[in-house]
Amino acid sequence: MNTNVVIIGCGLNGLLLAKSLxxxxxxxxxxxxxxxxxxINDNRCIALSHQAYQMLLYLNVFSNSIKNKHGVINDIYIxxxxxxxxxxxxxxxKGKHPLGYTISYTVLKKMLLDSVLSSxxxxxLQKTTYTKIQINSSMAVISTSNNLTIRTPLxxxxxxxxxxxxxxxxxxxxxxxxxQLCITFHIVHTQPNNNMSFERxxxxxxxxxxxxxxxxxxxxxxxxxxxxxxxxANMNEQLTIELVNKIIPRPLGTALKSMKKNCFPLTxxxxxKYYKKRIVLAGDALHGIHPVTGQGFNIATQDTLSLVTxxxxxxxxxxxxxxxxxxxxxxxxxxxxxAAIIHYTDKMVRTFSGKKQKILLQQLVAxxxxxxxxxxxxxxxxxxxxxxxx
Numbered sequence: 001m002n003t004n005v006v007i008i009g010c011g012l013n014g015l016l017l018a019k020s021l022x023x024x025x026x027x028x029x030x031x032x033x034x035x036x037x038x039x040i041n042d043n044r045c046i047a048l049s050h051q052a053y054q055m056l057l058y059l060n061v062f063s064n065s066i067k068n069k070h071g072v073i074n075d076i077y078i079x080x081x082x083x084x085x086x087x088x089x090x091x092x093x094k095g096k097h098p099l100g101y102t103i104s105y106t107v108l109k110k111m112l113l114d115s116v117l118s119s120x121x122x123x124x125l126q127k128t129t130y131t132k133i134q135i136n137s138s139m140a141v142i143s144t145s146n147n148l149t150i151r152t153p154l155x156x157x158x159x160x161x162x163x164x165x166x167x168x169x170x171x172x173x174x175x176x177x178x179x180q181l182c183i184t185f186h187i188v189h190t191q192p193n194n195n196m197s198f199e200r201x202x203x204x205x206x207x208x209x210x211x212x213x214x215x216x217x218x219x220x221x222x223x224x225x226x227x228x229x230x231x232x233a234n235m236n237e238q239l240t241i242e243l244v245n246k247i248i249p250r251p252l253g254t255a256l257k258s259m260k261k262n263c264f265p266l267t268x269x270x271x272x273k274y275y276k277k278r279i280v281l282a283g284d285a286l287h288g289i290h291p292v293t294g295q296g297f298n299i300a301t302q303d304t305l306s307l308v309t310x311x312x313x314x315x316x317x318x319x320x321x322x323x324x325x326x327x328x329x330x331x332x333x334x335x336x337x338x339a340a341i342i343h344y345t346d347k348m349v350r351t352f353s354g355k356k357q358k359i360l361l362q363q364l365v366a367x368x369x370x371x372x373x374x375x376x377x378x379x380x381x382x383x384x385x386x387x388x389x390x
Contacts, residue, residue: 003029003123004321005311006142006152008165010036010124012046012105013283013300014158015112019059020304022121024312029123029150031142036113036126042105043260044184045210045219047073047294052301053101061115071102071211074195077249098195100294102210102219130165140278140322153278153322154311160284161269169276176268178349182291183222183232185261186212187244190253193218198249199292201348207247208292218252220244221291226265233263266290268346274331278322280307287338293345299338306333 005021007014010032018028048056048070056062076087076099089099116122125144132143133155142150157165166173193211200207208221224232235243237258244255269288271281283300307330314326 002151003027005154007156009158017304018122020308022119024308027121032126033129040106040109044105045102048101049298050097052298069107071213072098072195073100073197076197078199080201135278155279156282157285158282161288163285172272174270178266180223180266183263186259187255188257189255275327290349
């Protein structure tokens with residue numbers, strides 16, 4: 001069996017990459033160890049930049065009913081102590097489009113999967129694992145658990161953090177444990193979300209609130225120390241609502257109801273290399289970042305745009321797409337933008353970890369937020385960097 005590209009992993013990033021390769025007339029085979037039609041029940045909220053949203057529209061991933069299934073972000077309020085930065089789409093881009101969108105992981109995964117399954121250029125091997133990979137001068141040869149032999153010039157590792165393939169080819173990662181847990185769940189509140197997003201730093205319990213498609217509902221992301229995990233994750237409904245009402249921003253009124261909680265530890269995982277010959281990393285295998293700024297999926301979409309453009313150009317010019325020459329172009333194209341977003345996110349988290357010795361630094365940043373809030377040009381530039389597309 002021969003194919004242009006093999007993708008290991010059928011998560012959001014693997015599916016998005018397969019659809020993008022299809023749009024560039026590149027055949028793809030996805031190897032997935034699980035069952036692709038298994039029930040998806042994940043209430044996490046994915047933040048999409050305007051560029052990521054447009055990309056999903058271009059790839060025909062979204063169905064006609066998408067407007068009823070995603071939230072819109074027109075206002076972003078970022079606060080620390082008594083300081084506030086307000087981003088508004090009318091100020092940033094004259095109201096031409098929202099600052100971002102939100103969609104549940106479950107809905108996005110199903111739409112991507114349905115779109116991939118309908119494609120004639122994408123093959124999915126479910127309940128399949130790779131048992132052996134041999135790399136030679138012209139090809140990678142993959143042996144699978146169901147006795148298939150697949151020949152391809154390029155393997156994309158999209159297995160997520162702690163990738164088996166990444167470890168097997170000795171591409172290490174820089175790992176930092178934030179000693180935090182993310183507890184995320186939806187809340188119902190008395191006032192409409194009015195397309196507003198909120199982020200609060202510098203407190204004992206930093207949080208973010210994202211608007212959902214339901215105007216009286218928002219997705220709450222709580223960041224807590226590891227030792228607080230069970231206390232909050234196992235709270236009953238009454239205690240959860242009491243906690244939420246201590247932090248909920250006034251424009252949303254009061255919380256009435258909470259949904260099922262998801263809880264997971266937070267670490268920074270950055271691959272030491274983007275690629276080796278015939279193998280390139282994607283998604284969380286390449287950079288698994290803190291969710292506080294909501295940029296994880298967005299930088300992965302930018303990586304995808306860059307990679308497929310470079311691969312298509314190489315194929316058109318008869319160049320081996322698994323060569324170091326081609327994969328190094330991807331690294332050079334993405335490393336600066338990725339490093340900037342990763343550095344910004346990481347510094348925000350470490351600065352506002354709540355430790356007393358960082359009070360002065362937090363106050364300095366808080367003062368900077370007040371200054372930033374007065375500069376429309378600087379705010380617009382920050383948004384353009386975060387939303388940069390290739």
